[in-house]
Amino acid sequence: MRLHIKNMVCDRCKRVVGEELIRIGVTLTHIELGEVETTDMPDADKLKEIKSVLEQNGFELLDDRKEALVENIRTLVIEEIQYLKGHKPVQQNFSDYLAQKTGYEYSYISNLFSSETGQTIEQYIIAQKVEKIKEWLSYNELSLSEMAWRLSYSSPAHLSNQFKKVTGITPGEFKRSTLLPRKALDKVGK
Numbered sequence: 380m381r382l383h384i385k386n387m388v389c390d391r392c393k394r395v396v397g398e399e400l401i402r403i404g405v406t407l408t409h410i411e412l413g414e415v416e417t418t419d420m421p422d423a424d425k426l427k428e429i430k431s432v433l434e435q436n437g438f439e440l441l442d443d444r445k446e447a448l449v450e451n452i453r454t455l456v457i458e459e460i461q462y463l464k465g466h467k468p469v470q471q472n473f474s475d476y477l478a479q480k481t482g483y484e485y486s487y488i489s490n491l492f493s494s495e496t497g498q499t500i501e502q503y504i505i506a507q508k509v510e511k512i513k514e515w516l517s518y519n520e521l522s523l524s525e526m527a528w529r530l531s532y533s534s535p536a537h538l539s540n541q542f543k544k545v546t547g548i549t550p551g552e553f554k555r556s557t558l559l560p561r562k563a564l565d566k567v568g569k
Contacts, residue, residue, distance in 0.1 A: 381416050392412070392438070393412065469531065506567045507567055510562055511530065523535040
């Protein structure tokens with residue numbers, strides 16, 4: 380049985396979800412960002428218990444297939460931008476990648492994502508990129524050119540323009556100030 384879980388955005392999230400589910404007696408066969416596989420179908424009481432323990436830890440069990448698909452899209456974007464997993468070939472655009480990974484036409488997942496979240500997939504991707512740039516700027520890890528290359532921007536100027544459009548300040552101004560705090564990954568785009 381596959382369970383879809385909202386707000387699983389990092390390896391710590393996977394660990395917490397795994398530990399909590401094991402603690403309440405759920406036998407896991409596999410755990411990934413956004414989903415857990417169990418050996419068998421939990422009954423209604425066990426599902427209630429799973430839902431409760433997840434909510435206590437800031438997660439949400441997704442019952443609806445559309446919600447699960449939207450969360451899957453979020454997870455795929457986060458993996459590629461925040462964790463630089465590299466599953467998406469550099470030359471492939473996100474729309475083709477997401478269509479391939481989800482098994483749905485991009486127009487369908489794009490419309491679904493927009494109707495469920497109130498923003499487009501493209502806006503969500505940009506928001507995730509801006510948060511990654513904030514992280515790199517906070518730690519002074521990379522030059523703008525390196526950031527642009529890693530996040531598939533056409534140039535450092537394009538990255539800077541998009542950053543300013545979203546945040547209202549340039550990357551340099553962000554670096555010198557503490558006006559814009561970083562967001563938790565599950566809050567990006569909300």
